[in-house]
Amino acid sequence: MVNEHDLQFFSGKCNEIFNELSKDIVGQRDVLECSVIAMIAGGNVLLEGVPGVGKTRLVRSMGRVFSLPFSRIQFTPDMMPADVTGTNIIEKDESGRNQLKFQHGPIFSSIILADEINRATPKTQSALLEAMQEHTVTAGGNTYKLNEPFFVLATQNPIEQDGTYPLPEAQSDRFFFKLLMGFPSHEELINIVNMTQETDDEVASPVIDGDGLLAMRATAKEIPVIDEVLQYTAKLVTATHPELDSSPAYTKKYIRFGASPRAAQALITAAKVRALMAGRFNVAYDDINALAFPVLRHRIKLSYESITAGLDNDTVIAGLLNELNGKPADIKPIDANEPAFKKKARVGK
Amino acid sequence: MEQLKLLRPFRRRLLPEAILKSLIAGAIIIGALDVVVLIILHLLSTDPGWWLLIASLSAVMVLAVLLFVFKYYPRTKTLCARVDDAGLYERASTMYALRNENTYIAQMQRKDAANHLTTVDPAKVKWSVSRKSVIACIAVILSFALLSAVPYNIMEVFAEDEPPVNEAYQRLLELIQQLRDEVNAHELDEYIERDMHAMIDEFEANVQGLEDPLDMAAEISMLEDRLQRRLDRLTRDELGEALADEKQGQTPDQPQEQENAQEQEQGQNITRELGDALIAGDADAVTAALDVLREMLNNPEDERPIEERLAELSQALRAALEASETEEGDALRDALEQYTIDLDEAAEAAISEEETDINEMLDEAFASLNEAVAPALDLQLQDEGIILALLEILRQAKQEILGNEEEVEEEVPPEEVPVEEVPAEGEEGEEEPPPPEGGEEEAIEPGEEIEMLMTEPIYDPFAGSVPYGEVFAFYYAEYLEAIDKGKLDDGLTEVFDGYYGELDK
Structure with missing residues (x-):
C-alpha cells in the first residue's frame, strides 16, 4: 500500500x-x-x-x-533479427571442447x-x-x-x-x-x-x-480512477471504431481502423502517472484528453476522406475529443511542427 | 465525512438553479398539455374561463416541487461534478467516491480535495440552464397565451360562412318532431302509439335528403292520405244508413220467396260486413252490424219461430268470426263469442218453453256485448283523435313549406263536416258536385295560364273543390307514381309535364 x-x-x-x-x-x-x-x-x-x-x-x-x-x-x-536478439555462437569451453553459447544481443x-x-x-x-x-x-x-x-x-x-x-x-x-x-x-x-x-x-x-523506478511505478498504480473517468476513457477508445453503431458520424467519415484495447490500458496507466506528477491524487478528464494524442495517433488509421481533406491523425483526434465533449469538431489541418501537447488547449472536458 | 460539509456553499449556490429548472420543466410539461386541451376546447367551442389558468398554475407548482425533489435537487454526486467543472480536476468527485475508503492514498486525496475546495469561490460554479428548455418554455407559454386569446366560438364563425340550411328542410325536421311530440302527448293504447310512430319513422326515412319543397309537400300529402284512409271507416251512422237504404231499396210487392231470398242475401252482406269490421278491429262497425242483425231478428214480418231466428243469428255470427280469422284474446272476438253463447242459451230457453223472458235475455246479452265492446270503442276513439291532430299538424306544415301566405284556418274535423248524402244508383239526386278544376275534363294546353282557386277557406272533402295549393303536391305525387307504374301513355305524359310545369311556375 x-x-x-x-x-x-x-x-x-x-x-x-x-x-x-x-x-x-x-x-x-x-x-x-x-x-x-x-x-x-x-x-x-x-x-x-x-x-x-x-x-x-x-x-x-x-x-x-x-x-x-x-x-x-x-x-x-x-x-537480421539475430543482430537484435543475439545468437548462439560456438566457443571452446575450459576443457577445449566446442560448445554453443548464446551471445546476448x-x-x-x-x-x-x-x-x-x-x-x-x-x-x-x-x-x-x-x-x-x-x-x-x-x-x-x-x-x-x-x-x-x-x-x-x-x-x-x-x-x-x-x-x-x-x-x-x-x-x-x-x-x-x-x-x-x-x-x-x-x-x-x-x-x-x-x-x-x-x-x-x-x-x-x-x-x-x-x-x-519500479517503486514509482507501483506508487502510480495506486492512484484512484473514478468510474466516470473510466467510462469516458472506454467511450473515447470505442469512438475510434467506425464499424460500431455507437461511434459518431465523425469517426465513420475520417477513421478507417480504430485503436485496440491497449489504448485504453495505456490511457489509464499514463493518466495515473500524469496525475501524480501534477500533484493530484486522482485521475481527471484532463489527463485523458491530454494523453489521447500520444496514445492514439499511432493506433488509428485514417480514411481516404481524411487524407484527401489534408487531415492528420492529431487533427482527427482533436475533432473526436470535441465531438465527445459536445463541441464542434475541429477539422482544420494543424501545423505539423506544432508540438502535440499544445493541442490540449483546444479541447475541454 | 467532514470534507462533504465543504460542499454546502456550493449547494446553496446551485439551489436557485434547481428551482428554476424545476419550474421550467414543469411549465413545459403542463404548458404542452394545456395547448392540447385548448385546441380541444376550441374545437368544442367551449370557453374554459379562468379555471384552466388557475389549474395550470397549480399543476406547474406541484410538478415543480416534485421535479425539484426527485430530479433537480443537487445531490452530492452531482454537486461534486459541478464543482469539479470550476477547475478542481475531479478532486471533489473522487473525494465523494472514496468517502468510505481509509487507505492512505484515499485520505491524501480527500485532504487534497478539501484544500482545493476551500480555494474555489462558489460563484465560480456557473448556473447551467439548457437554452433549448428555455426556448421550449417560452414557446409553450406563448402558445397558451395565443390560444387563450383566440375566441372560443371560432368554429361557429367559420360555420357561419357556410351556406344556410334549407329552411324548408328545417321545417320538415320540425314537423317530424312535432308529430312525435303529439303522439307522445296523447295517452294512447300501445298498439296505436306503435303504429303512429312507425308511420312517422317511415315518413322520416322517405324525406331524408329532400331539397325541393314540392317533393316534401308530396311526401306530406302521402302521409295525410294514409292517415285519412285509416280514418275513413264507415261510421255507425254511415253503415246504418247504408243498410237502411239497402233495405229501402227492396220493393214491397215482391213475393215472399223473393223477400226471403233478399233477406238472406242481406243477412249474408251484414255477416260479411261484420267479418270485415272484426278484421279491422272496428268496434263501431261491429256494433252497427249487430244492430242491423238484431233488427232483422226482431223483424215483425219474419214469422219464423224465435229459436230459429236466434239460431240463424248465432250461425251468422259464428260464420263472421270464422271468416275474420281473429284469434282468441281479441277483445271483439271474445265479446262476440260470448254473445253467440248467450244467443244459443236464449234459443234453448225458447225451445224448452221455459218461462223466461226471451227479450230480457237478449237485452242482457246485448248489454254484456256492449260492455265488452266498449274498450274497443275507446281504442277506436283514440285512433281517430290522434289522426285528426296529426292531420292538422301536417296540413299546417305543408302550407308553410310551400310558402302559402294565407292564414292557416282551423280545419273542421271530418266528423263535423256535413256529409252529403250519396244518391243511390239510378236515383236522380241533387246536382252533381262540380268536377275539380284542372281535372281531366278540361284539356289544358301547354303554356295556358291556369287560374288557381284559392278562395275556399274551409276544406270540405266532399264539396268537390279545394284550395289548389293544398292538393297540388298530392296530385303531383300521384302523377309521379302513375308515371313510375307506367299507367300513362306517352302523349298524356307530355301533356301533364307541361301542365304541372306551368303550375309549378
Missing part, C-alpha cells in the same frame, strides 16, 4: 528527473513529460522527428538519469534506442515484438528474460520514407506512446547551439535507479 514516503519519493524524484533532463534537452517539455510518464508507467515510446532534433540525445540522457544500462541499435535494411539492456526502426525489414522489426511486450527473448529454443525495467525508445524519420518499411500495426500497437519531436523554436535553437558549444556530451546526473 502506498504511504506518505512513497508519495514524497515520487514527487521529489519527478522534479529531479525533469531538472536533470532539462540540462541535456532544450525545450520539448511535452516530449520529456511523456517520455518520463512512459518510463514510469513501463511503456515503450516511438519517437518521430526530423534528424537532429535530439531523439538519440533524449534517450541517452534518460539512460543517465535513470541509471539504467543503455544500448543503441541502429537499424539498417540488412540487419544489444536488446539485453534496460533502455534500448532502436534508431530508425523503420529502416529494418519487418522480420527484424518483429524481433522486438516479444521483447517489447513480454520482456523476454526466445532464441535457439531458449527463452531469456530481459532486465527490468525494460524500455524501448524507437525512432523514425518522417521524411525519406523511400526504402523504409512502415511498422506493422501489431508492432506499432505495442508502443505506449508515439511522440512527435518538432523543430525547436528560435530561442530553443539558440540555446541548443550555446549548450552544445560547451559540450556535446550529456551532462544529466543520475537521479534514480531501476528499483526506484
Whole structure:
C-alpha cells in the first residue's frame, strides 16, 4: 500500500528527473513529460522527428538519469533479427571442447534506442515484438528474460520514407506512446547551439535507479480512477471504431481502423502517472484528453476522406475529443511542427 | 465525512438553479398539455374561463416541487461534478467516491480535495440552464397565451360562412318532431302509439335528403292520405244508413220467396260486413252490424219461430268470426263469442218453453256485448283523435313549406263536416258536385295560364273543390307514381309535364 514516503519519493524524484533532463534537452517539455510518464508507467515510446532534433540525445540522457544500462541499435535494411536478439555462437569451453553459447544481443539492456526502426525489414522489426511486450527473448529454443525495467525508445524519420518499411500495426500497437519531436523554436535553437558549444556530451546526473523506478511505478498504480473517468476513457477508445453503431458520424467519415484495447490500458496507466506528477491524487478528464494524442495517433488509421481533406491523425483526434465533449469538431489541418501537447488547449472536458 | 460539509456553499449556490429548472420543466410539461386541451376546447367551442389558468398554475407548482425533489435537487454526486467543472480536476468527485475508503492514498486525496475546495469561490460554479428548455418554455407559454386569446366560438364563425340550411328542410325536421311530440302527448293504447310512430319513422326515412319543397309537400300529402284512409271507416251512422237504404231499396210487392231470398242475401252482406269490421278491429262497425242483425231478428214480418231466428243469428255470427280469422284474446272476438253463447242459451230457453223472458235475455246479452265492446270503442276513439291532430299538424306544415301566405284556418274535423248524402244508383239526386278544376275534363294546353282557386277557406272533402295549393303536391305525387307504374301513355305524359310545369311556375 502506498504511504506518505512513497508519495514524497515520487514527487521529489519527478522534479529531479525533469531538472536533470532539462540540462541535456532544450525545450520539448511535452516530449520529456511523456517520455518520463512512459518510463514510469513501463511503456515503450516511438519517437518521430526530423534528424537532429535530439531523439538519440533524449534517450541517452534518460539512460543517465535513470541509471539504467543503455544500448543503441541502429537499424539498417540488412540487419537480421539475430543482430537484435543475439545468437548462439560456438566457443571452446575450459576443457577445449566446442560448445554453443548464446551471445546476448544489444536488446539485453534496460533502455534500448532502436534508431530508425523503420529502416529494418519487418522480420527484424518483429524481433522486438516479444521483447517489447513480454520482456523476454526466445532464441535457439531458449527463452531469456530481459532486465527490468525494460524500455524501448524507437525512432523514425518522417521524411525519406523511400526504402523504409512502415511498422506493422501489431508492432506499432505495442508502443505506449508515439511522440512527435518538432523543430525547436528560435530561442530553443539558440540555446541548443550555446549548450552544445560547451559540450556535446550529456551532462544529466543520475537521479534514480531501476528499483526506484519500479517503486514509482507501483506508487502510480495506486492512484484512484473514478468510474466516470473510466467510462469516458472506454467511450473515447470505442469512438475510434467506425464499424460500431455507437461511434459518431465523425469517426465513420475520417477513421478507417480504430485503436485496440491497449489504448485504453495505456490511457489509464499514463493518466495515473500524469496525475501524480501534477500533484493530484486522482485521475481527471484532463489527463485523458491530454494523453489521447500520444496514445492514439499511432493506433488509428485514417480514411481516404481524411487524407484527401489534408487531415492528420492529431487533427482527427482533436475533432473526436470535441465531438465527445459536445463541441464542434475541429477539422482544420494543424501545423505539423506544432508540438502535440499544445493541442490540449483546444479541447475541454 | 467532514470534507462533504465543504460542499454546502456550493449547494446553496446551485439551489436557485434547481428551482428554476424545476419550474421550467414543469411549465413545459403542463404548458404542452394545456395547448392540447385548448385546441380541444376550441374545437368544442367551449370557453374554459379562468379555471384552466388557475389549474395550470397549480399543476406547474406541484410538478415543480416534485421535479425539484426527485430530479433537480443537487445531490452530492452531482454537486461534486459541478464543482469539479470550476477547475478542481475531479478532486471533489473522487473525494465523494472514496468517502468510505481509509487507505492512505484515499485520505491524501480527500485532504487534497478539501484544500482545493476551500480555494474555489462558489460563484465560480456557473448556473447551467439548457437554452433549448428555455426556448421550449417560452414557446409553450406563448402558445397558451395565443390560444387563450383566440375566441372560443371560432368554429361557429367559420360555420357561419357556410351556406344556410334549407329552411324548408328545417321545417320538415320540425314537423317530424312535432308529430312525435303529439303522439307522445296523447295517452294512447300501445298498439296505436306503435303504429303512429312507425308511420312517422317511415315518413322520416322517405324525406331524408329532400331539397325541393314540392317533393316534401308530396311526401306530406302521402302521409295525410294514409292517415285519412285509416280514418275513413264507415261510421255507425254511415253503415246504418247504408243498410237502411239497402233495405229501402227492396220493393214491397215482391213475393215472399223473393223477400226471403233478399233477406238472406242481406243477412249474408251484414255477416260479411261484420267479418270485415272484426278484421279491422272496428268496434263501431261491429256494433252497427249487430244492430242491423238484431233488427232483422226482431223483424215483425219474419214469422219464423224465435229459436230459429236466434239460431240463424248465432250461425251468422259464428260464420263472421270464422271468416275474420281473429284469434282468441281479441277483445271483439271474445265479446262476440260470448254473445253467440248467450244467443244459443236464449234459443234453448225458447225451445224448452221455459218461462223466461226471451227479450230480457237478449237485452242482457246485448248489454254484456256492449260492455265488452266498449274498450274497443275507446281504442277506436283514440285512433281517430290522434289522426285528426296529426292531420292538422301536417296540413299546417305543408302550407308553410310551400310558402302559402294565407292564414292557416282551423280545419273542421271530418266528423263535423256535413256529409252529403250519396244518391243511390239510378236515383236522380241533387246536382252533381262540380268536377275539380284542372281535372281531366278540361284539356289544358301547354303554356295556358291556369287560374288557381284559392278562395275556399274551409276544406270540405266532399264539396268537390279545394284550395289548389293544398292538393297540388298530392296530385303531383300521384302523377309521379302513375308515371313510375307506367299507367300513362306517352302523349298524356307530355301533356301533364307541361301542365304541372306551368303550375309549378
